[in-house]
Every structure is written in structure tokens, then in C-alpha cells.
Amino acid sequence: MRVAMISEHASPLAVLGGEDAGGQNTHVAELSAALADAGHDVRVYTRRDGPDAPEAVRLRAGVEVVHVPAGPPRPIAKDELLPYMKDFSRWLVARWRGDDWVPEVVHAHFWMSGLAGIAAGRQTGIPVVQTYHALGTVKRRHQGAADTSPARRVGYERALGRAVDRVIAQSQDEVRELVRMGVPQARMTVIPSGVNDETFSPDGPAVPRMPGRPRILTVGRLVERKGYQDVIRAMPMVPDAECVVVGGPPAGEVDDDPQVRRLRALADEVGVADRVRLIGAVPREEMPYWYRSADVLVAAPWYEPFGLTPLEAMACGVPVVGTAVGGLTDTVADGQTGDLVPPRDPEALGTALRDLLADRVRRYGYAAAALDRARRWYSWTRTADQIAAVYTAVSEVRRPSGVVAG
Numbered sequence: 585m586r587v588a589m590i591s592e593h594a595s596p597l598a599v600l601g602g603e604d605a606g607g608q609n610t611h612v613a614e615l616s617a618a619l620a621d622a623g624h625d626v627r628v629y630t631r632r633d634g635p636d637a638p639e640a641v642r643l644r645a646g647v648e649v650v651h652v653p654a655g656p657p658r659p660i661a662k663d664e665l666l667p668y669m670k671d672f673s674r675w676l677v678a679r680w681r682g683d684d685w686v687p688e689v690v691h692a693h694f695w696m697s698g699l700a701g702i703a704a705g706r707q708t709g710i711p712v713v714q715t716y717h718a719l720g721t722v723k724r725r726h727q728g729a730a731d732t733s734p735a736r737r738v739g740y741e742r743a744l745g746r747a748v749d750r751v752i753a754q755s756q757d758e759v760r761e762l763v764r765m766g767v768p769q770a771r772m773t774v775i776p777s778g779v780n781d782e783t784f785s786p787d788g789p790a791v792p793r794m795p796g797r798p799r800i801l802t803v804g805r806l807v808e809r810k811g812y813q814d815v816i817r818a819m820p821m822v823p824d825a826e827c828v829v830v831g832g833p834p835a836g837e838v839d840d841d842p843q844v845r846r847l848r849a850l851a852d853e854v855g856v857a858d859r860v861r862l863i864g865a866v867p868r869e870e871m872p873y874w875y876r877s878a879d880v881l882v883a884a885p886w887y888e889p890f891g892l893t894p895l896e897a898m899a900c901g902v903p904v905v906g907t908a909v910g911g912l913t914d915t916v917a918d919g920q921t922g923d924l925v926p927p928r929d930p931e932a933l934g935t936a937l938r939d940l941l942a943d944r945v946r947r948y949g950y951a952a953a954a955l956d957r958a959r960r961w962y963s964w965t966r967t968a969d970q971i972a973a974v975y976t977a978v979s980e981v982r983r984p985s986g987v988v989a990g
């Protein structure tokens with residue numbers, strides 16, 4: 585099928601680890617690649633955020649990234665992008681009406697892409713599938729006044745859920761959240777994100793480490809809700825281990841970064857500054873080296889729509905100590921591939937880390953089970969197959985006129 589991915593702020597070409605570039609970028613890149621491998625023809629539409637960005641870039645065979653001129657050609661925080669979504673959808677409509685490449689299905693990622701997608705889909709009669717990646721209701725619940733999302737986000741997300749042809753939820757927790765928002769469950773299909781088992785595997789180089797010092801790894805954008813402060817507060821309970829934090833600014837800008845400074849000050853305050861290393865963003869291709877070097881991955885978010893990093897660690901044969909939130913409650917099998925603890929609870933986190941690091945037999949058992957689980961249930965091939973089946977289903981219920989049947 586000809587598939588139009590819309591990912592307004594998260595380009596598959598972006599460097600990951602910064603404030604607005606993480607799991608969604610990876611998801612769109614990997615899903616597009618797996619769909620192309622299965623013979624589909626994919627175009628990813630993302631906002632042009634630089635004056636020199638070429639109109640189109642071929643990512644690989646079967647996947648083209650198209651830079652849509654919507655808003656000024658410079659980086660803009662995602663919470664400021666809503667005003668440009670009308671231009672985004674107008675451009676898509678003009679393109680699909682005038683071009684010889686017309687998609688058979690639109691797959692929108694994040695709510696703003698959904699708005700552009702549904703507007704363009706309605707005018708062209710193309711069915712629209714929605715993946716939210718994150719929900720405004722959840723963000724507001726956890727962040728309160730610190731949430732900088734547009735006020736209308738939650739209302740738009742609810743309306744989108746009722747307007748699109750199908751919602752793809754990434755976890756059981758997301759289904760519950762969507763139902764609470766008023767999105768009918770019958771419109772949803774649960775399909776988890778995946779992990780690339782060629783990139784992420786136990787075999788291959790690993791970053792060296794100091795003998796006798798267990799390594800706890802944590803990875804992600806340096807935003808408050810990822811819970812790095814809780815990890816640092818847990819470190820006094822694991823006195824021999826070092827904690828490596830991957831993510832945030834590019835390596836050369838780490839020392840000046842306000843989030844890094846805040847976390848380093850905290851590490852100093854709790855007496856673990858010599859055992860906590862914030863190393864900044866690591867290029868995607870080097871991520872496996874870091875996972876392989878770790879005894880355990882800790883993922884301590886306050887909330888997490890899906891969470892790719894636990895899966896990436898599992899695919900490298902690394903057990904996970906995580907918080908029992910969002911997608912982690914599906915991906916991490918508690919007591920089999922890792923341990924789940926309550927969020928915002930450094931003591932529980934510290935206890936779980938201490939016990940696991942002290943128990944080599946359990947760690948090896950978790951590692952083997954984690955690898956097995958990641959490979960068996962979370963391959964991109966499997967995810968792409970399931971998503972392609974949704975594309976086929978939504979296309980088949982459309983009449984030729986483009987009106988939704990029934």
C-alpha cells in the first residue's frame with residue numbers, strides 16, 4: 585500500500601536524546617522501514633525546521649521523508665506548533681490532489697499530526713489511522729501547571745479518537761486512558777511498538793567499564809517526568825555501583841546544560857556525585873554499546889506512554905528495573921524479565937536495584953527471559969504486519985466516494 589505517515593515534530597532524520605526527539609522519531613523510522621521491507625511504499629511528512637532542509641530525502645528503499653513547509657523554517661518547540669497545522673494539512677491536500685503519488689492510508693503520529701491528517705483525509709477521502717504516542721490528559725495529571733501543551737489539546741484528542749477510522753493504542757494502559765477520555769473501545773486496536781533486533785542484540789561491542797563496579801544505566805530525554813532524580817536518590821542504597829545517564833544535550837554541551845547541572849547538584853547533595861555520570865546524547869547506532877555494558881537498565885518514569893528504552897535493553901539481554909506505569913506494565917514482565925516498583929519512590933527503586941545486583945542467578949535468569957520476550961513479541965516485523973492489517977481493514981470499509989461505510 586501507499587502509506588502517508590504524518591509526524592509533524594518528530595522526524596525520523598532527527599538526532600535523538602534532545603528535549604523533543606525520542607521514541608516517536610524512532611517509532612516512525614522503524615515502522616516505516618519495516619513496512620517498506622514488507623513491500624509497502626511509505627512517505628513520512630514532517631515539518632520543515634531549517635532553511636536548508638531539502639524537500640524530500642530518501643531514507644532507504646521504499647521510504648521517503650518529505651519536509652512540509654508549515655510555519656517558519658526553524659526549530660520550534662512542539663507545544664508551539666498548533667497554529668501551523670492548518671498550513672500543514674492544506675499543503676498535504678494540494679500535494680495529494682496534484683501529485684501522481686496519492687496515499688491509500690494516512691497514519692498520523694501525535695495529536696497535532698492527527699489534526700492535519702483528519703483535515704487532509706476528509707478532503708481527499710483517504711482513511712486515517714491515529715497513534716497518539718502521548719496523551720494530554722495523562723500529561724496534565726502528572727505535570728499540572730508545568731504542562732505547556734495548548735489548552736485545547738485534550739478536547740482535540742478526544743474528538744480525534746471519535747473521528748479517525750482507527751486508533752492504534754500502544755499499551756493496555758493507553759486503552760484505559762482513552763476509554764476514560766470517551767474514545768469508544770471498538771475503535772481501538774492495541775499494537776505495541778517494537779525493537780530492532782538487528783541493532784539491539786547481546787552480541788557486539790560494549791563500552792568498557794571499571795572492573796568490580798556494577799553499571800546501572802538509564803536512558804532518555806532529560807525531562808523531569810523520566811524520574812532521573814529518583815534514580816539519583818536511590819543510588820546511596822547501591823554503594824558499589826555506578827549510574828550512567830545517557831541522553832540530553834550533545835556530548836560537547838553537557839556541562840552547560842541546566843538539567844544536567846540540576847541533576848549533578850542533586851547527586852552532590854545525596855553524596856553520590858562520584859558514581860553518577862551524565863554523558864549527554866549518544867547517537868542511535870552507539871546505543872547498543874551502552875546497553876550491553878550494563879548490569880541493569882533502570883527506567884523510573886512518573887508516567888510513560890510506551891517506553892522504548894526498556895525494550896531496547898531487553899533485546900540486548902539486560903534486565904530492567906522500572907516503575908509500574910504505562911507501557912512498562914506490558915513490556916516488563918514483573919519478576920521474570922525485571923522488577924517493577926511504584927513511581928516516585930527512590931527507596932523502592934534502591935531496594936530493587938540492590939537486591940537484583942546482589943543476586944547474579946536471578947539477574948541471569950531475567951536477562952535470558954528479557955531477550956526471549958523482546959524477540960518473540962516485539963519485533964518490528966510483527967508490529968508492521970499488525971499495523972498493515974489495520975491499514976487494509978480501514979481501506980476496505982471505505983466506499984469509492986471516500987465516505988466511511990456504515
Ligand code: UDP
Nearest residue numbers: 600601606607610831865866868891892893
Ligand atoms: N535515544 C538515543 N540517544 C540518546 C537518548 C535516547 O538514541 O542519547 C533513543 C533511545 O534509544 C530510544 C528513544 O531515544 O529509542 C527514546 O524513546 P523512549 O520511548 O524511551 O522515550 P521518549 O523519548 O519517547 O519519551
